[in-house]
Amino acid sequence: MKYSIEEILETIEMIKSDKLDIRTVTLGINLMPASDNDYKKTIQNIEKLLLASAKDLVKKAKDIEEQYGIPIVNKRITITPISLVLNSSFTGHKKKDRAIALETAKIIDKTAKKLKVDFIGGFGCLVEKSIKYSDQIIIESLSEVLNQTERVCAFVNIGSTKAGINMRAVARMGGIIHKISLGKNGVFGCAKLVVFCNAVSDNPFMAGGFHGIDQGDKVINIGISGPGVVRRSIKNLPKDLALDEISKKIKNTAFKITRAGEVVGREIAQAIGVKFGSIDLSLAPTADEGDSVGEILELMGLEKTGTHGTTAALALLTDAVKKGGLMASSSIGGLSGAFIPVCEDAFLAKAVKEKALNIDKLEAMTSICSVGLDMIAVPGDTRSTTLAAIIADEAAIGMVNHKTTAARLIPVKGKKEGQNLKLGGLFGQAPIIKLHKQKSDQFIWRKGQIPPTITSFRN
Amino acid sequence: MTKKPKKRAIIAVLGKDKIGTVSKISSFMAKNSINIEEISQTIIKDIFTMIMLLDLEKSDLTIAELSKKLSKIGGEIGHEIHVHDEKIIKAMHRI
Structure with a gap:
C-alpha cells in the first residue's frame, strides 16, 4: 500500500490520543482603512470591515476540520494595533478619548461574538521608544476595556533589541496591571493582557497576537500545538x-x-481567499491530561520541573521543536518554541505548589523558550513597582538575546502566596507564586530608557 | 481553467472483528461512486484494522460529508471510522 498501516495509525493516534490539533487559525486584518477623523465613522468602519473580512472564517474552518479529520480548536482574529487605528479619531480631550477607546473595544467585542471567534487581539500599542498621545489613551483605557469586554485581548510592547526598554512604559504597565486586577473581571482581564519585548507581528496565539503594520490587508496565520505528541514520542x-x-x-x-x-493552513487561506502567512509551532500546554510541557521535561529525567537541569532540558526541547518545524516549512513564524504558562500546565502548576519551581527559575527558563512569564498568578497585594520590575527583567532577557519575551501576570485580589487560583476549563489552576519581598521602587521610579545593547548596532 | 485538486481520502476502520464489516463499507462506497484504490487489513492487538485509500473524483460527496456518513455507519456497526484527506497523511509521512 502507498502508506503503511503504521503510518496511518500513527496519525490517528496523534490526533485521538495525543491531542494533536490546530490550536488556532488566526485571521489578521488590516484595520487602517477604517480610520477616520470622526470617531463614530471609525467605529462603524471597523465593525463593517471585521464582518466583511471574517464572515466565512468559522464555517470554512469547520469544513476543513472535517475534511482533514484534525480538530481546529480556536478561530481568532488579530487587528492592527488599535492606537494606530484610532490615532486620527482622538480629539485631544483625555476623558473623551478614553471613552472612545472603550466604545471601540465594546464594538469589537460584540463583532467578535457575532462572528463566533474566540478572541480578537490587537487592542494595544508599540511604545518601546516613546509613548504617543494615542498610545497613552489606549494604555489608560486598558483597565476598563479588559474588565468590560469578554473577547478583546490587549498587548503593549515596551521594549526591543533595537530601541532598548522604555522604563516609563514599564512603570506605567505595573500600575495598569494592578488596576485591572482590582476590577470585577480582574483575573481574566489580566490574563488577556501581554506585555512584550520584541513583539512579533504575525503571532497567531492569544492574548498577545496583533496584525503588524508590515503585514498585508488580510492573512491567515496558524498556530499548531502538540505537547502530547512530543510526550508520546519520548x-x-x-x-x-x-x-x-x-x-x-x-x-x-x-x-x-x-x-x-501547513496543509490545513494553506487550505483555509485558499478557502476564504486570503494569503497564507506563517505557522507558529509552539508546544502550548492545556490543563488537559497529557498536554503538558512540564511532563516532557520530567520524562527526560528530571524528578520535578524546576530542579537543576530544567533550563538545559528546556533548551533541548525548544531547539528540537524549532529545527523540526523549520525543516518542515519555509513559512515558520510567530513565536515557535515551547510555552510555559504555569496555570495551564498541570505539571508546572504542581511543581510550583511543591516549591520545586519558583519565580527565579521560571525567569531563567524564559531566556531560552518562548515566550516568557506566562499566566503567573501573584499575590493581590503585589506592589505595582514589583510588577513593573518583573516586566523589566523579562524585557531585559528579550532585548539582550534578540528574542521575544513577555509577561502575563495575574495579581489575584485578596489572595496571598500559596493560595490557589482556579481559572477553570483549559485555563487550569495554579498556586499563587512567591515573589521577592524587597522593593524595586526607586529603580522603577527613575523611568527613562534602558539603552539597547551594543549587539543591536549592526547597521 | 485550473485543474481541480484530487479528492482522495484515507479511512481507517477500527474495532472488533465481525462478519460483514468489509462488505458493508465497500457497498457504501460503490453506492456513492467512490473507488477503493487500495485496501489493507490486519489485526493489531486484537483490534481489527482496515485501511482504505479512496478516490472520490466521481462521487458527489466531499470528504467532509463522507466523514459524517461514515461516522454514522461506524456507530451502527460498532466500529471507529477515521477519515482524513490523503494530503495530510502525505504531508506528515513523505518528505
Whole structure:
C-alpha cells in the first residue's frame, strides 16, 4: 500500500490520543482603512470591515476540520494595533478619548461574538521608544476595556533589541496591571493582557497576537500545538538514551506536526481567499491530561520541573521543536518554541505548589523558550513597582538575546502566596507564586530608557 | 481553467472483528461512486484494522460529508471510522 498501516495509525493516534490539533487559525486584518477623523465613522468602519473580512472564517474552518479529520480548536482574529487605528479619531480631550477607546473595544467585542471567534487581539500599542498621545489613551483605557469586554485581548510592547526598554512604559504597565486586577473581571482581564519585548507581528496565539503594520490587508496565520505528541514520542524511549537521540525524536515529531499544520493552513487561506502567512509551532500546554510541557521535561529525567537541569532540558526541547518545524516549512513564524504558562500546565502548576519551581527559575527558563512569564498568578497585594520590575527583567532577557519575551501576570485580589487560583476549563489552576519581598521602587521610579545593547548596532 | 485538486481520502476502520464489516463499507462506497484504490487489513492487538485509500473524483460527496456518513455507519456497526484527506497523511509521512 502507498502508506503503511503504521503510518496511518500513527496519525490517528496523534490526533485521538495525543491531542494533536490546530490550536488556532488566526485571521489578521488590516484595520487602517477604517480610520477616520470622526470617531463614530471609525467605529462603524471597523465593525463593517471585521464582518466583511471574517464572515466565512468559522464555517470554512469547520469544513476543513472535517475534511482533514484534525480538530481546529480556536478561530481568532488579530487587528492592527488599535492606537494606530484610532490615532486620527482622538480629539485631544483625555476623558473623551478614553471613552472612545472603550466604545471601540465594546464594538469589537460584540463583532467578535457575532462572528463566533474566540478572541480578537490587537487592542494595544508599540511604545518601546516613546509613548504617543494615542498610545497613552489606549494604555489608560486598558483597565476598563479588559474588565468590560469578554473577547478583546490587549498587548503593549515596551521594549526591543533595537530601541532598548522604555522604563516609563514599564512603570506605567505595573500600575495598569494592578488596576485591572482590582476590577470585577480582574483575573481574566489580566490574563488577556501581554506585555512584550520584541513583539512579533504575525503571532497567531492569544492574548498577545496583533496584525503588524508590515503585514498585508488580510492573512491567515496558524498556530499548531502538540505537547502530547512530543510526550508520546519520548515516553517509551530507554532511560539511558543519549540526549542527542531524544532531540532527534522530538525533531521528527515536530516535523510531522508542522507539515500537518501547513496543509490545513494553506487550505483555509485558499478557502476564504486570503494569503497564507506563517505557522507558529509552539508546544502550548492545556490543563488537559497529557498536554503538558512540564511532563516532557520530567520524562527526560528530571524528578520535578524546576530542579537543576530544567533550563538545559528546556533548551533541548525548544531547539528540537524549532529545527523540526523549520525543516518542515519555509513559512515558520510567530513565536515557535515551547510555552510555559504555569496555570495551564498541570505539571508546572504542581511543581510550583511543591516549591520545586519558583519565580527565579521560571525567569531563567524564559531566556531560552518562548515566550516568557506566562499566566503567573501573584499575590493581590503585589506592589505595582514589583510588577513593573518583573516586566523589566523579562524585557531585559528579550532585548539582550534578540528574542521575544513577555509577561502575563495575574495579581489575584485578596489572595496571598500559596493560595490557589482556579481559572477553570483549559485555563487550569495554579498556586499563587512567591515573589521577592524587597522593593524595586526607586529603580522603577527613575523611568527613562534602558539603552539597547551594543549587539543591536549592526547597521 | 485550473485543474481541480484530487479528492482522495484515507479511512481507517477500527474495532472488533465481525462478519460483514468489509462488505458493508465497500457497498457504501460503490453506492456513492467512490473507488477503493487500495485496501489493507490486519489485526493489531486484537483490534481489527482496515485501511482504505479512496478516490472520490466521481462521487458527489466531499470528504467532509463522507466523514459524517461514515461516522454514522461506524456507530451502527460498532466500529471507529477515521477519515482524513490523503494530503495530510502525505504531508506528515513523505518528505
